[in-house]
Amino acid sequence: MVFEVFVAKPRGFCGGVEMAVDLLEIVLEIYGPPIYMKHQIVHNDFIVQHFQEKGVIFVETVEEIPSGAVAVFSAHGSPPEDYEIAEAREIEVIDAVCPLVLKVHNEAIKYAKQKYTIIVVGHRDHIEPRGVLGRIPKLQRRFVETTEEAKAVQVPDPSRVVRLTQTTLSEDDVEDVTRVLRQRFPKLLEKKDICYATDNRQAAVKELAKKADLVLVVGSQESSNSNRLREVAKAYGAKEAHLIARANDIYVDWLKGVKTVLVTSGASTPEKLVKEVLDYLEKQGAGSIEELAVVEEDVSPFKFPEELVLKAEEKGLDVAQIRRTISELT
Ligand code: SF4
Structure with a gap:
C-alpha cells in the first residue's frame, strides 16, 4: 500500500x-487532589483519563460534589x-468556561433584558446550550435543533426574535x-456564535476533503466539533470519512486502494493523538506526509481568572512556564 497523507492546518x-x-493542571498544583470537575473538562477520553490518574473526580451535577470541596x-x-447550589454548599468554584x-x-442576558424571544440553535444532547438557556427567563427562551422544530416554534412577538x-x-x-x-420572522436578529476554531477547522476540511479518498478525524465520539468535521468532510467530497479516538480505531481495510488520506482533529484533541495516527499510517505504507495550511490561526492564549493567577503567585508557581510545559506535552 502506498498512499499520500495530508494533514490539515x-x-x-x-x-x-x-x-x-x-x-486544571494549575488547580491541581495549588490545591492538590481531589479536585471535582463538573462535566468532562473537554470531550476527549485521553485528557479525561490523564486527569483521573492525577486525582480529578468527574461528576455531572453540582449535587455530586461534597460540601467544602474545590471544583472546576x-x-x-x-x-x-449551578453557581447558586455551589455557593450554598460552600464549594470553591474555579470556572474554566471558554x-x-x-x-x-x-448575549442571552442582553437580549432577555430587551424582551426578545431568544431561539438557541444547538444539539439537544450537548451540554453547552443548557448553560445558555439557563441565562434566559423561561417564557423568553426556545430551543431548536431541526428545521421541523424551526417551522413549529411559537413566539409572542415575531418582530422581536434573536x-x-x-x-x-x-x-x-x-x-x-x-x-x-428567517422566512417566519423577517426581522430575525442573527448573532454569529460559531467560534473561530470551529470555523477554521471546518474551512480547512472543506478545502482539502475533495483531494482525499479517506478522511480521518481524530476526536472523541462525544466531541461535537469533531463530529461536525467528519460530516463536513463527507459533504465536501471525501469518499470516506471516519471519526477515530486513536490510531487503533483504524481498520486496515479502510486503506485498501486509497491514494490520499487527509488527517485532521477536533478542537478537544491533543496533538499527541494525531502524531500517533501519523506514525501508524507511516507503518502502513504512507509514501509522504505533508501538512497543508488553509487558514493561518494566530490566537493569543486565553486568560485565566484573575483570582487563580493570584493564588498561583502566592504559591510561588510560574503560570506562564507551567502553560508552556503543558503545551509541549499535549
Ligand atoms: S471550540 Fe470555540 S467556543 Fe468551544 S472551547 Fe474552543 S474556542 Fe471556546
Missing part, C-alpha cells in the same frame, strides 16, 4: 480547550443555578434552520 486544540486543560466547571459553560461561550451567555447558536455547529446546519426562521 489548523486542527486540534482551540484556545478554550487549551485554557481549560492548563487551568467545564469550558462548555454552566447555568446560574470566553467565547461566555460571550453567548452575555437567534443564538452553539459554538461548535457547522455553518451549513445552522443555515438550514436559520433559513426557516
